[in-house]
Amino acid sequence: MAGTRVGVLGGTFDPIHHGHLAAASEVCASLGLDRVLLVPTAAQPFKEPDGPAHAEHRLAMCRLAVAHDPRLDVSTVDIDRGGTTFTVDTLEDLRAQQPDAELYFIAGADALARLSEWRDADRLLALARFVAVTRPGHAMSPSSGAYAVVEAPALDVSSTDVRRRVGEGRPIRYLVPHAVADYIQEHDLYIGGTDD
Ligand code: NAP
Numbered sequence: 001m002a003g004t005r006v007g008v009l010g011g012t013f014d015p016i017h018h019g020h021l022a023a024a025s026e027v028c029a030s031l032g033l034d035r036v037l038l039v040p041t042a043a044q045p046f047k048e049p050d051g052p053a054h055a056e057h058r059l060a061m062c063r064l065a066v067a068h069d070p071r072l073d074v075s076t077v078d079i080d081r082g083g084t085t086f087t088v089d090t091l092e093d094l095r096a097q098q099p100d101a102e103l104y105f106i107a108g109a110d111a112l113a114r115l116s117e118w119r120d121a122d123r124l125l126a127l128a129r130f131v132a133v134t135r136p137g138h139a140m141s142p143s144s145g146a147y148a149v150v151e152a153p154a155l156d157v158s159s160t161d162v163r164r165r166v167g168e169g170r171p172i173r174y175l176v177p178h179a180v181a182d183y184i185q186e187h188d189l190y191i192g193g194t195d196d
Contacts, residue, residue, distance in 0.1 A: 007037065007104045008106060027106050039074075039075045042083060053189050065180055087118055104148075112130060166191060
């Protein structure tokens with residue numbers, strides 16, 4: 001649809017947690033986006049290939065997490081393409097699917113601080129606007145004027161912490177959606193904890 005404003009939140013989502021969802025929700029409201037797509041990576045350039053949970057599980061958990069929010073949806077472009085996920089490919093594929101949409105790529109301020117190292121960094125800026133989500137304890141660099149900055153609620157939760165908690169037999173409810181906690185338990189995910 002012409003003029004649709006679509007946020008794109010790429011991530012490993014291993015697993016998805018309330019920090020991701022709060023960031024997506026805040027950017028959606030703050031920038032007046034029509035919806036935000038969560039795009040689970042196949043393999044991430046700066047991370048170990050095929051981390052703790054297989055892509056099929058990470059995707060299933062993302063779908064459970066957005067099931068009750070009509071503003072949020074999940075795209076499989078990165079998993080379908082396979083191989084290492086480069087954001088330039090993510091945005092090219094989404095643009096091919098939705099040629100008239102305005103794309104807003106959302107990432108944590110930590111990730112965007114390394115944007116100049118990403119593949120085809122110059123081209124990226126032509127494909128989408130970039131939105132940096134500030135995180136607790138992160139100071140924005142002077143170059144942050146290159147993209148919009150949205151302050152998300154300070155939810156000090158990380159996927160690493162969720163995996164570690166599962167490995168230690170500690171609770172993860174209220175850190176991740178209930179359906180995601182149930183999925184992790186049913187599929188015995190992360191019982192070995194985290195290797196980060
Ligand atoms: P991730 O850890 O799965 O998290 C997804 C996003 O949510 C990140 O931007 C992350 O910010 C943010 N986030 C996590 N916890 C949060 C919290 N508590 N509150 C608010 N925001 C939170 O993401 P990732 O594996 O680093 O990947 C991010 C995206 O960047 C992916 O689409 C990946 O493909 C892309 N990427 C592309 C290249 C490239 O093209 N060369 C290189 C690197 C990454 P933080 O980053 O600050 O944790």
